[in-house]
Amino acid sequence: MKKIFTIIIFSLFSQLLLAQELQSPESKLGYSLGDKFTFHHQVVDYFKYLAESSDQIILKKYGETYEGRPLYYAVISSSENIDNLDQIQNQNIAQTGLEGDLGTVADKAVVWLSYNIHGNEASSTEASMKTAYELLSGGMGSQDWLENTVVIIDPCVNPDGRDRYANFYRRYGAKNFNPNLDAVEHDEPWPGGRPNHYLFDLNRDWAWQTQSESKSRMKVYHEWMPHIHVDFHEQSINSPYYFAPAAEPLHEVITDWQKEFQIQIGQNHAKYFDQNNWLYFTRERFDLFYPSYGDTYPTFNGAIGMTYEQAGNGRAGLGALTNLEDTLTLKDRLEHHYTTGMSTIEIASKNAEKLNNEFRKYFSRNINSPEDPFKTYIIKWTEDKKHDIEALLNFLKDQKIEVGQLGKKQSLSGYSYFKRQDANFKSTEKDLVISAYQPKSTLIQALFDPKPNYSDSLTYDITAWAIPYAYGLETYGLKNKINSEPIEEQLYEKENLQSAYAYAVKWNSFNSAKFLAEALKRDIKVRIAYKNLKFNSEEFKRGSLIITQTNNEQIKNLNEELLELSNEFELEVYPISSGFADKIYDIGSSEIQFLKAPRIAVLMDEGVSSLAYGEIWHFFEQSLDYPIHSIRVNSFDRTNISDYDQLILPSGRYSNLSEEGKSKLNEFAKSGGKIIAMGSAISLFADQENGQLKSKEAEASEDALALYENAERKRLSSSIFGAIYDVQLDNSHPLAFGLSNQYFSLKTSGNAYDYLPKGWNVGLIKSDRSHIAGFAGYKAKQLQLKSMVFGVESFGSGEIVYLQDDPLFRAFWHQGKMLFSNALFMVGND
Numbered sequence: 001m002k003k004i005f006t007i008i009i010f011s012l013f014s015q016l017l018l019a020q021e022l023q024s025p026e027s028k029l030g031y032s033l034g035d036k037f038t039f040h041h042q043v044v045d046y047f048k049y050l051a052e053s054s055d056q057i058i059l060k061k062y063g064e065t066y067e068g069r070p071l072y073y074a075v076i077s078s079s080e081n082i083d084n085l086d087q088i089q090n091q092n093i094a095q096t097g098l099e100g101d102l103g104t105v106a107d108k109a110v111v112w113l114s115y116n117i118h119g120n121e122a123s124s125t126e127a128s129m130k131t132a133y134e135l136l137s138g139g140m141g142s143q144d145w146l147e148n149t150v151v152i153i154d155p156c157v158n159p160d161g162r163d164r165y166a167n168f169y170r171r172y173g174a175k176n177f178n179p180n181l182d183a184v185e186h187d188e189p190w191p192g193g194r195p196n197h198y199l200f201d202l203n204r205d206w207a208w209q210t211q212s213e214s215k216s217r218m219k220v221y222h223e224w225m226p227h228i229h230v231d232f233h234e235q236s237i238n239s240p241y242y243f244a245p246a247a248e249p250l251h252e253v254i255t256d257w258q259k260e261f262q263i264q265i266g267q268n269h270a271k272y273f274d275q276n277n278w279l280y281f282t283r284e285r286f287d288l289f290y291p292s293y294g295d296t297y298p299t300f301n302g303a304i305g306m307t308y309e310q311a312g313n314g315r316a317g318l319g320a321l322t323n324l325e326d327t328l329t330l331k332d333r334l335e336h337h338y339t340t341g342m343s344t345i346e347i348a349s350k351n352a353e354k355l356n357n358e359f360r361k362y363f364s365r366n367i368n369s370p371e372d373p374f375k376t377y378i379i380k381w382t383e384d385k386k387h388d389i390e391a392l393l394n395f396l397k398d399q400k401i402e403v404g405q406l407g408k409k410q411s412l413s414g415y416s417y418f419k420r421q422d423a424n425f426k427s428t429e430k431d432l433v434i435s436a437y438q439p440k441s442t443l444i445q446a447l448f449d450p451k452p453n454y455s456d457s458l459t460y461d462i463t464a465w466a467i468p469y470a471y472g473l474e475t476y477g478l479k480n481k482i483n484s485e486p487i488e489e490q491l492y493e494k495e496n497l498q499s500a501y502a503y504a505v506k507w508n509s510f511n512s513a514k515f516l517a518e519a520l521k522r523d524i525k526v527r528i529a530y531k532n533l534k535f536n537s538e539e540f541k542r543g544s545l546i547i548t549q550t551n552n553e554q555i556k557n558l559n560e561e562l563l564e565l566s567n568e569f570e571l572e573v574y575p576i577s578s579g580f581a582d583k584i585y586d587i588g589s590s591e592i593q594f595l596k597a598p599r600i601a602v603l604m605d606e607g608v609s610s611l612a613y614g615e616i617w618h619f620f621e622q623s624l625d626y627p628i629h630s631i632r633v634n635s636f637d638r639t640n641i642s643d644y645d646q647l648i649l650p651s652g653r654y655s656n657l658s659e660e661g662k663s664k665l666n667e668f669a670k671s672g673g674k675i676i677a678m679g680s681a682i683s684l685f686a687d688q689e690n691g692q693l694k695s696k697e698a699e700a701s702e703d704a705l706a707l708y709e710n711a712e713r714k715r716l717s718s719s720i721f722g723a724i725y726d727v728q729l730d731n732s733h734p735l736a737f738g739l740s741n742q743y744f745s746l747k748t749s750g751n752a753y754d755y756l757p758k759g760w761n762v763g764l765i766k767s768d769r770s771h772i773a774g775f776a777g778y779k780a781k782q783l784q785l786k787s788m789v790f791g792v793e794s795f796g797s798g799e800i801v802y803l804q805d806d807p808l809f810r811a812f813w814h815q816g817k818m819l820f821s822n823a824l825f826m827v828g829n830d
Contacts, residue, residue, distance in 0.1 A: 022053055022136055025129040033126050034318070034331030037166040040069055040159040046129055047074050047155060054136050055079045056146065063216025066197035069159035071216055076135050076151045078143075081108065088150060089224060095360040096225050096302065097367050097439040098400055105360045109352035111345055112152040112226035112303075114294055115337075117203045119161020120193030120314030121234035123333035128155035130334065131341045140342050145349035152224060157213060158196050165193025165314060177318035179327045181237075185317045191610030192314055198622070199614025200810070203231065204290075204461070206297035207447065208812035209398050210618070221298075222400055227355040228265075228304045228348050231294030232337050234312035238323045240279035241336050242309035243269045246288045246295070249454040253371070253442045254288060254299055257358045261304050261351070268347040272339050289454060290461040290722075291446045300443045302362040304355075308340050366441035374436060374477035377448055378406070378414065381430035385473060387509035387570070389432065391814055392471050393487075399447075401440045404484025406431045414476035417450055417468045418742065420772065425476060433484035450477070451773040462722020462748065464774030469724050469744035472815035492570040497563040500549075500575035502587050504535065507543030507738045510623075510814075513821035515569045516545055517626040520597040522561065525551040530734065530830045531591040534582040538574055543737030543826055546592050593829045598674075600824070601644040605632040608652035612679060615808040616650055623817060636661045641668050646824065651679025651806065670796025674828045678803045679749065685793075685800060692759055692793055693802065696752040698779045716777050720750045720784075723774030727763045727789050727805075734826035735762040735792055735801065738818055744772070745789060745805040746813050750780030752787040753804060763790030790819070792827055799828050 026032045028046055051059035056079055063071040081088060092110055094103025113131070115124040132153055135142045156162055165188065173185040180186075191199050196211055205214040235242065245262040266282050273280045286307050288296050298305035311322075312333045319329045348355060365371070381389060396403050406427050416423040434444060446452075447467050454463055468475035497503075505515060519526055527546040532539065552558050559575075566573040579587035600620075604613045613630075620628045628648075631639055633656045641647070647668060662684065669675050677685060686693045698718065727745045729736040736743070743763060755761045765784045776784070791802045801823045807816025 022050065022133065024133055032331075033130055034329060034334055036318075037122055037169050037330075038126060038129070039166055040156055040163050043125055043129060043155050044070060044072060047072060047132065050074070050132055050136060056082055056136055057132070058082060058085070060220075062220045063212065065160045066212055067160045069163070071159070071213065072155070073220065074132060074153045074155070076132060076146065076153065077149065078146045081146065081150060085150075093223070093225060095356070096363045098222070098225070102360070102364055102367060106356050107148065107352065109149040109228070109348040109355045110152070110224060110226040111149060111228045111230075111348045112154070112221070112224065112298075113230050113232070113341055113344070114154045114157050115232045116155070116162050117157040117231060117294060118194045118201070118233060119158045119163075119196070120165040120188065121232075121312065122162060122165055122193070123234060123310055123312055123330055124232035124337050125156045125162060126330065127232070127334040127337035127341060128153055130338045134338070134342065135345070140346070142342065142345065145345050147349075148352040149345060149349045151345055152226060154217070157217065158202050160197045161193045161195055168193065169317060173317060179319045179321040181315060181320060186315045186320060188314045190606045191614075194314065195610060195614060198618040199610045200618065201611065203233075203294050204292055204810055206294055207292035207399070208810060210811035215398070218398065225301065226298070226303055227359050228344060229294065229298035229306070230341065230344055231305075231307050232341070233307055233309045234316070234333070235309040236313065237311055237316055237320050237328060239309070239311045240281050241273065241311065241340075242281055242284070242286060242307070243340055244306040245283050246306070247284050247286055248456040249287050249289045249459055251289050251291070251296065251300070251446060252453055253446050255362065258299060258304055262306065264351070265304070265306065265344060265347050269340050269343045272343055278336065285460070287456075287459050289452070289459050289463065291443075291465065293461075300446045301440070302359055302442070308337065310336050362442075363439050366439055367437060370436040370441040370445075372436040372441055372445040373479065374415070374445075374448070375480055376436065376478040376482040377434040377444070378412065378427060378476045378478060378482070379432035379434070379468070380425075380474040381428060381432060384506070384508040387511040388471050388473060388814065391510075392467070392473060393432075395467075396434070399440060399443060401434065401444060402438045403487065404433045404435070405429065405487045406433050406482070407485035412476070412478065412482075414478035415450070417466070417475045417477070420450070423476070433482055435481065435484065437481060448475075448477070454775065457716055457775050459721060459775065462746070462774065464722055464724040464746070464772070466724065466773065469772070470746075470813050470815065472740075472744060492567065494563055494566050497559045497566065497573055498575050499559045500577055501579055502546055502548040502576040503559075503562055504533070504538075504540050504574045504576055505545040505547075505571055506540060507545060508541070509738070510817045510821065511569045511571055512545070512738065513818065513825065514624060515565055515571050516825060517624050518565055518568070519545075519547070520595075521626070522555075524555060524558070524561065526595050527592045528595050528826060528829055529592050531585050531589075533585060533592075535576045536574070537582065540574075541738070542732065543734070543822070546587060548587060551594075595825060595829055596645070598645045598824060599629070599643065600627075600646045600648065601629045601631050601639075601641070602648040602650065603633050603636060604630050604650070605634060605656075607633050607654045607656040608650050609679070612650035612652060612806070615806070615811060616648060618811055619808050619817070619820070623811070624821070633657050633661070636664065641673070642671075644673070646674045646676065648676045649678060649681035649684065651681050654681065654684060657684075666795070669798035669800055672797040674799050674801065675795075676801045676803065676823050679806055680751070682753070682802050682804060685802075686753065692756050694754045696754055696783045696787055698783055716775075717779045718750050718777050720747050720776045720780045721774065723747050723776045724772040725765055725784065725789070726770045726772055728766055729790075730760070730762050733760055733762045733792070734830060735760070735790060735819070735822050737822050737826050739815070743815065743819070746809050747776075747784070747805050748809065749804075750777065750783060751804070752783040753791075753802070755786065755788050756791050756793055759791055759793035761788045761791050763788070765789060801827055
């Protein structure tokens with residue numbers, strides 16, 4: 001008994017010494033957590049201080065945001081574990097099989113806590129500092145937990161958004177916070193602090209990794225592959241705390257173990273919340289279906305992935321009055337997040353052996369007996385799709401998904417994504433092969449699922465996303481295993497390009513659009529072929545770029561400039577020795593039109609969807625690399641619009657656009673300008689007295705007797721949640737140049753428009769079979785039949801391009817980039 005008492009005293013004394021050595025966040029910052037929103041650089045400084053002061057933590061920089069803020073993660077464990085961290089990390093990765101043969105079962109649990117992915121859900125970063133300090137100080141008995149557990153803390157996933165919010169609140173917050181929600185401190189200006197620099201929702205980007213924060217984070221995530229991942233969030237002010245287990249629908253690839261352990265975690269949290277009389281809820285609202293969340297993506301990679309939701313968000317400030325007339329404070333919010341974070345680590349430590357056994361079992365099953373009904377995916381390789389395939393390969397590489405080539409011609413059969421039925425097909429040596437027998441088998445099944453099965457239509461996000469449709473690549477799912485060979489990487493490099501009368505570049509991929517954008521920036525004069533051409537026995541389809549020596553005399557060595565562009569974008573530049581074609585049309589034909597470098601304006605700010613504007617902004621700066629001019633809606637009235645050739649209207653309500661502004665839009669088009677209206681912005685031109693564009697209306701139905709308990713489902717009947725549709729394209733029209741007549745569109749709205757009676761209906765939905773996958777309410781489905789999805793209307797001397805579906809959705813719908821490029825460069829020049 002005396003010996004046990006001595007051990008307890010020694011343990012308590014050690015913890016007391018540790019706590020005395022480390023300064024708390026309050027001591028270091030000069031204020032109590034919850035009294036202010038801490039700026040990102042202060043958070044970084046505090047974690048640097050901890051790393052310098054304790055041998056139980058290391059801090060690593062893993063990237064930078066677009067605005068130059070550093071991204072860090074901290075690793076916290078026992079001193080012994082920190083000394084052996086490389087070995088622990090290697091043992092954990094070995095049991096996934098991602099870097100060689102499947103290793104033995106490891107013995108340390110790995111828990112990853114991600115804070116503040118939505119910048120204005122700001123309490124969690126405050127909680128991260130308390131969590132780190134308490135772990136290092138032995139709070140809640142955590143020193144014992146760290147003997148068999150490694151904790152990774154990312155204190156702020158979205159520093160740009162966080163500081164945008166923190167700066168707002170520091171500027172407008174009252175000296176003593178005002179809990180009245182009418183006060184300015186509860187009313188963020190557009191676009192709010194939620195998104196990152198390019199106004200993307202980073203919690204929808206885990207799989208797609210289009211943003212620099214996501215790319216950097218996922219690189220280090222794959223170096224660790226945690227057993228548990230928590231994504232800390234905030235929800236509406238009046239909601240109790242949410243924690244696991246998750247709501248339906250749960251994707252069918254989620255294992256029984258993953259579901260069961262969520263319940264154990266939830267029960268552990270409930271123990272602490274019950275003790276404090278804190279309200280909470282589980283199994284409602286927050287599902288595990290869409291694969292690109294901070295809970296689902298880790299889940300599909302073998303972890304127990306979870307979202308924790310605290311009441312708050314950007315409206316809460318330092319204190320907000322709820323509908324129960326209680327004041328919800330920042331201190332309350334961070335305390336709740338701190339508690340669930342510590343509780344998660346505790347339950348992980350208690351189950352470290354089970355977590356590791358199940359983790360290894362997960363990857364062993366993927367490698368040896370995958371549950372995917374398709375054991376092999378074959379992606380057809382064609383010359384005109386090689387750049388799309390290269391983009392897909394880069395995406396798969398980021399996912400750590402293994403890909404090979406078939407290596408020989410074969411006659412095969414499988415499920416055709418394009419035909420949506422079993423079909424026989426002939427393969428080629430270069431066709432891509434993705435085997436289900438690999439560590440990432442579950443993720444492959446989730447990402448390639450042609451028609452995800454959802455148990456409940458009340459879901460939180462899009463319900464279809466299959467990669468073959470996003471990239472527009474002909475794909476087959478086979479029920480048998482097919483062997484493959486390593487892909488032969490071929491570097492594209494042309495050493496010379498002869499001087500010629502003219503040059504041609506085929507318009508068949510987004511690389512062609514990037515080539516054109518760069519050529520225009522270099523003041524190279526480019527013409528567009530509006531008919532199919534043939535020179536030197538080579539065929540050039542509509543949209544091909546023609547560059548002549550004539551009118552490019554200012555370019556000293558045109559062939560060398562084009563050679564440089566050819567190598568940069570890996571595109572063949574074909575020299576044409578004579579303007580006399582093999583068959584009609586010659587280089588001087590009126591069917592080959594000069595393209596003036598467009599001057600493009602984009603409306604933004606209040607009334608415009610920040611996400612929609614952000615997609616366009618990101619597209620121009622990070623994908624196409626072509627200049628735009630962003631104009632605030634409130635400044636549009638005084639803008640000299642004649643300075644621009646094109647005006648892009650991102651999806652939005654445009655409630656701030658004055659009547660004068662609306663008239664100005666019409667005059668711009670009538671005077672020869674081009675307007676590209678996207679999503680709900682199309683409504684600005686719909687149902688006008690003398691206009692062509694008419695909204696479709698749903699037929700009356702017998703809803704009067706619907707039960708009140710089904711009210712939410714009644715609203716769903718007119719909704720579409722990210723469903724994929726097979727849209728028939730007229731690829732003879734400039735809006736569809738370089739595309740096939742089959743375009744797979746991601747539809748996120750139930751709105752629909754009748755065919756244009758006089759304009760060009762370029763993309764149509766003609767039949768019930770056009771709906772491929774994803775939830776679409778029965779009323780919404782009816783509306784889509786015989787509707788215009790993409791169209792062009794002549795308007796005076798100009799044109800209006802209607803893009804009802806978003807071709808740039810979250811920057812991952814790859815084939816949409818070509819469609820949007822056509823709207824920019826091809827439409828309106830013939």
